[in-house]
Amino acid sequence: MSVLDSVTMALKNIKTSKVRTFLTMLGIIIGVAAVIVIVGLGNGLQNYVTDSFASLGTNTLNVSVQSRGATRTLKVDDVYAIVEDNSEYLALCSPTASVSGALKIGTETITGSTVSGVSEDYFExxxxxxxxxxxxxxxxxxxxAKVCVVGEYLNRAYFDGEAVGQYLRLGYLRLKIIGVMAQESDDAPESGGTDDCVYLPYSTASRSSGRITGYVITARDEKTVTQSKNALEDALFDYFDSEDYYTVISMSEILSVMTSMIDIMVGVLAGIAAISLVVGGIGIMNIMLVSVTERTREIGIRKSLGAKERYILEQFIIEAATTSAIGGVLGIGFGYVLSAAATKVIELAMDEALIVTPTASAIVLAFGISCGIGVLFGFLPARKAARLNPIDALRYE
Amino acid sequence: MCALIEFRNVCKYYYMGDNTVVAADHVSFTIERGEFVAIVGQSGSGKSTCMNIIGCLDVPTEGTYLLNGADVGTLGKNELAEIRNEQIGFIFQQYNLLPKLNLAENVEVPLMYAGVGKAERRARARKALADVGLDDKWRNRPNQLSGGQQQRVSIARALVGDPSLILADEPTGALDSKTGKEVLAILRSLNEAGRTVVLITHDNSIAAQAQRIIRLADGKVIYDGPVDEPPKGGGSQ
Structure with a gap:
């Protein structure tokens, strides 16, 4: 008797009790679909985060300085000197200065805008x-110079798109708007978003009431961000003779931390979803046990006609595995439908383009696990069937 | 050449709690190839036990059962399954056809376990069905047939593997007397064609169709001889 015979027999049995088989499969279908959607969601989240970070520049290093209490204060020129000295690794530099004082356009006070003192390289x-x-x-x-560049939001909302040449007030500074940035976000510019911003020279900012809080420095090459970071840290350590007064954070490091966090989260969620696969497997085992009892007489007949224990075992295991494999395939289809639906829901509810993307590995894994569960949970009922005494089984009513 | 079936002091005990039930008590007989033997006895006489042992569904507790010269008592489950598959064709009282399979598929079952390929299986099953006059119905399910027809399918199934022994357990028990006679006629013609047939029954009139009778009572052989000997006690219907 070949395995093909067993599969044919299993399909025949499944066909004769469609409703029962479908209900048995339901656990597997839901489990597989859940795993696929959750992993797809994680995958989409990953892509979303990566895209967001890429727009910030993954080759940038953010330096923040807490020089209070240090024997030396870090001056802007010192930082430029460091960048110059390490030109092998470091390219562009811009101080970032905080600005105190309310932003006013005309008589209106505006809150929520990003206001920052930067250098001429900041935009690049x-x-x-x-x-x-x-x-x-x-x-x-x-x-x-008392000048500034504003974002598209302020340009549209307060100047009707004609901001260049107009003025705004920042505390007691009166700044002339010399430029408008191109729109950054994909959606309409909104208050508090990337397009709601004012950039002025850091020197202007620090001369009034602001303070230089940090530096944004780019690595020469995206591939050597880590070396660039090390070079910068070494230079700063030389300068302060201590690690306590500065921190250097690279965007790519943050990205990798975020990525591994998402991975862990998705892993945990997929694990929870996989529990439903196990529950589905127990459902299959339950039905197979009932089926063995129902078919005791059939088993007796088959044994009297010369079926070895192995054939009966094979028949029931293959039936369970076929059931769960079909459930797995349906689950994959269902998972795709759910993924598409989830993408739509996220788009409508949160206005974000997070595309739930099922991964090939998740599909292969979910399908493999569902087949494996069929074999695993089919084994116990199948062994029960195989071990039936043919005389008792033949007499069973 | 050795006898087809040889029982040497076969005993079978069943243990039920503290009680030991003796189902077969030193049963000895020999059945040669080409014989048509009826094993007769009332319920509890041990005939079912003998049938199970002859059919290799069970093994003796004591004594020796030789089938084609091979000692069955020493064989494992798988080897017993192989013997059932290759050497014995069962005919049951309740036909024991598989309800979800059509007639051809039912007849194919023993061949499938024997490892015969799909095309050959189907051809041999159709041939066996034709031999019992049911070839035109091979696509039907068993429940679409009358009892007599179902029993003919089970005869086809018993014959399809070309076994050395046909073992019929009350083959007419579920049939009316007319179809019962037809089934017995088929068995007789099989015997005339050279097959060994062992018929298990409680009914003397049916046992009378055989050439030889082995009568059992209380697990013992009380008569073993030709049919024309007047029956001693036992059931009469």
Whole structure:
């Protein structure tokens, strides 16, 4: 008797009790679909986070300085010198300065905007583009010019798209708007978003009431971000003689931390979903046990006609495995439908383009596990069937 | 050449709690190839036990059962299954056809376990069905047939593997007398064609169709001889 005969026999049995088989499969279908959707969700989240970080620049290093209490204070020129000295690893540099004082346009006070003092290189570092007017130039920094560049949101909301040449107030500073940034976010610019921002020369900011809080420095090459970070840290350590007064964070490090966090989260959730696979397997075992009892007489007949224990075992295991494999295939289809539905729901509910993408590995794994569960949970009932005494089984009513 | 079936002091005990039930008590007989033997006895006489042992569904507790010269008592489950598959064709009182399979598939079952390929299986099953006059119905399910027809299918199934022994357990028990006679006629013609047939029954009139009778009572052989000997006691219907 070949395995093909067993599969044919299993399919025949499944066909004669469709409703029961479908209900038995349901646990597997739901389990497989859940695993696929959850892993797909994690995958989509991963892509979403990676994309978001890529727009911030994964080759940037953020330096924050807490020089209070240190014997030396880090001056802007010192940082530029460090970048110069390590030009093998470090490329562009911009201080970032906080600005105190309310932002006012006309008589209206605006809250929620990002206001920052930066250097002329900042836009290149971030990959921002100027849509109208001009960006900051070295001369603005050197002369502490009272100028600024605003984001598309402020341009549209407060200047009707004609911000260049107008003025805004920042505390007691009156700044001339010299440029408008190109729209950054994919959706309409909104308050508090990337397009709600004001950038002025850091020198202007620090001369009034602001303070330089950190530096954004780019690595020469995205592939050597770690070496770049080490070089920068070494230089800062030399400068302060202590690790306590500065921190250097690389965006790619944050990304990898986020990625591994998402991985863990998805792993845990997929594990929980996999529990339903196990429950589904127990459902199959339960039905197979009932089926063995129902078919005791059939087993007796088959044995009297010369079926060895192995054949009976094979027949029932293959039946269980076929049931759960079909459940697995249906579950994969169901998982795809659910993934598409979840993508739509996320888009409608949260206005974010997070595409739930089922991964091939999750599909293969879920299908493999469902077949494995069929074999595993089919084994006990199958062994019960195989071990039946043919005389008793033949007499069974 | 050795006898087909040889029982040498076969005993079978069943243990029920503290009681030991003696189902077969030193049963000895020999059945040669080509014989048509009826094993007769009332319920409890031990004929079912003998049938189970002859059919290799069970093994003796004591004594020796030789089938084709091979000692069955020493064989394992798998070897017993092989003997059932290759050497014995069963005909049951309740036909014991598989309800979900059509007639051809039912007849194919022993061949499937013997490892015969699909095409050959189907051809041989159709041939066996034709031999019992049911070839035109091979696509039907057993429950679409009358009792007599179902029993003919089970005869086809018993014959399809070309066994050395046909073992019929009350083959007419579920049939009316007319179809019962037809089934017995088939068995007789099989015997005339050279097959060994062992018929198990409680009914003397049916046992009278055989050439030889082995009568059992209380697990012992009380008569072993030709049919024309007047029956001593036993059931009469």
């Amino acid at each position: 570092i971030r990959g921002y583009e100027i849509a109208e007017g001009r960006g900051l130039v070295y001369n603005d920094i050197a002369t502490c």
